Amino acid sequence: MDISRRDFLAAVTTTAGAATFVSALPRRQPDFAGEMSIQGVIDLILRDLPTDPIPETVDTVKIGDTRQSVSGIAVTFLATSAVIEAAAAQGANLIITHEPTFYNHLDETDWLKNNPVYDAKVSLIERHGVVVWRLHDHLHRTQQDDITHGVLRTLGWEAFASPEDNYLCKIPKSSLADLADFLKHRLGAQAVRTIGDPEMPCTGIGVLMGAWGGRRQIEYLSRADVDVVICGEAREWETTEYVRDANEHGMAKGLIVVGHALSEEPGMAWFSEWLRPRVPGVDVVHIPAGDPFRVV
Ligand SMILES: [Zn+2]
Known part of the structure; x- marks a missing residue:
């Protein structure tokens, strides 16, 4: 059963609240101001x-x-x-x-x-x-890809991340439209762009922030355990057209483009x-x- 957007947000918010970010403590505590180059x-x-x-x-x-x-x-x-x-x-x-x-x-x-x-x-x-x-x-x-780690923290998705793959998340089932809306608000975007059926159920998410290039984005989209790829940017004649073709051949795949800077x-x-x-x-x-x- 699809979860509502509110449940989805509640789930990820809880996850974010429970998340811990313990960095190793610095080895020394001098005051560096004015003395370190x-x-x-x-x-x-x-x-x-x-x-x-x-x-x-x-x-x-x-x-x-x-x-x-x-x-x-x-x-x-x-x-x-x-x-x-x-x-x-x-x-x-x-x-x-x-x-x-x-x-x-x-x-x-x-x-x-x-x-x-x-x-x-x-x-x-x-x-x-x-x-x-x-x-x-x-x-x-x-090892964790610090950029992706920071993104997952902002999304509250750390608990959803695959232990084997930094870039793969299994989220509670959401429609593509709700997922896009969630990303828009969490990342502070005026708009995000999507390709795919807005009602398609999404659980397997490739979190490929930045600009990975068409082949690597399409590699993720080709996997059976990936419904949607979220990216910073995609060449409009590569990944975007792959997703359009996939859907025209009856394969439900989604792409959400959030913009490189915000991603x-x-x-x-x-x-x-x-x-x-x-x-x-x-x-x-x-x-x-x-x-x-x-x-x-
Ligand atoms: Zn980057």
């Missing part, structure tokens, strides 16, 4: 995150002088110009961003020479003397809480980048 903070994070070293990584300093003392840390999904302004206004000189600063995965900037938007953003960063450091690969490669911001919120006790005396703020789109 930004490079020291970066080194500390890379040391304490339970990830094997990643030789080829995008988790590099994008701009700024890391030898300066850290005055405050802002954590965000993406260092937008508005986030940079807000971080500086709150006294932060280190911005930890999950996604790129300069509009491509490797933050290559050769192609942006004399680009007015790039120039304006660099000027803004230099004016405030902030350092932008990306933290992407190391968060996704922890991963809860992971960075979780990370800011992980970081705070490790840098005593330094303010760590989470500044959501927000949804870049406006729905009309």
